Amino acid sequence: MSTQTPVRVPAAADGLGARTVAAVAFTVLAWASAFVGIRAVGEDLSPGALALGRLLVGTAVLGLLMVGRGWVRPQGREWTLLAVCGIGWFGIYNVALNAAEQHLDAGTTAMLVNIGPILIAVFAGLLLGEGFPRWLVVGIAVAFAGVILIGLATRGAEADLLGVVLCVVAAVTYAAGVVAQKPLLRRLPGLQVTFMACATGAVCCLPWAGVLLDELAAAPAGSVAGMVYLGAVPTALAFSTWAYALRRMDAGRLGVTTYLVPPLVILLGWLLLDEVPPALAVVGGAVCLAGVALSRRRAQR
16 A cells, blocks of 8 residues: 655635635535435434445445545554544444434434534634634524524424434534544545544444345335435545545534534425425524624634
8 A cells, every 4th residue: 555645734724715615515515415315214224224334335435536545554643533533423423313313303403413513612622722712602602593493493292312312422423523533634634534434433333234234125226325325425525525624624613614504404305305494494594604604703803
């Protein structure tokens, strides 16, 4: 395997390049589509089997993208950070999220999972030295209020404690994975980090291999195609564009952009699943947009 000299990337500047903005936009849209995809295939594929299938497809696609690229050998603490990212964000998060969507409606799930950006900002401020910029804190508070409005507008009577616990587990592992990933991107290529973390998550989900084979044999073609989509786009491609953006932005500021996911889920559910969003959900989406805009403001020196 070839060796590539690691390239250090300077800290994120005040302005974002067009490629970074495009990477963030693609990531947010792809991750929003994942919520719809999980709901669509969840009737035919159980949480663990779906997570394994998605991660296997993602690992295969990322492996193809890695062909011909250099390889930087992880060192020391980087192996631990890769394990946290792979086991937590790619493994536990996917299983927990899949299971949560079988207990909670989409609005409540989005509301609970989106405590993740708050945790990212806190962890990044404490562990990565990013601090707590005033406008970032204000933007997080406003965006989270918007998510609460969406949750209140779309909550269902079938919500139960297990679903809430699963969402909290997903949010914590998501935040821990992002904060572990940020230091890795200072030396390792983003695509390589994503590939190794995805492969680690797939290995963690191998106990569901037999279940996956049985369910794929009985699943309709649409659900199989949905699983492939989840692995190729929201996993392989979107996690790669996320790593690209994270290398060029503070973790806290990038994390708050995922508050755009809940309103996008509402919109996609309306367009693809014929789920008409309540008026309060539309208001909540607008508040999320306002919060993200506020988080991008810079305090005057």
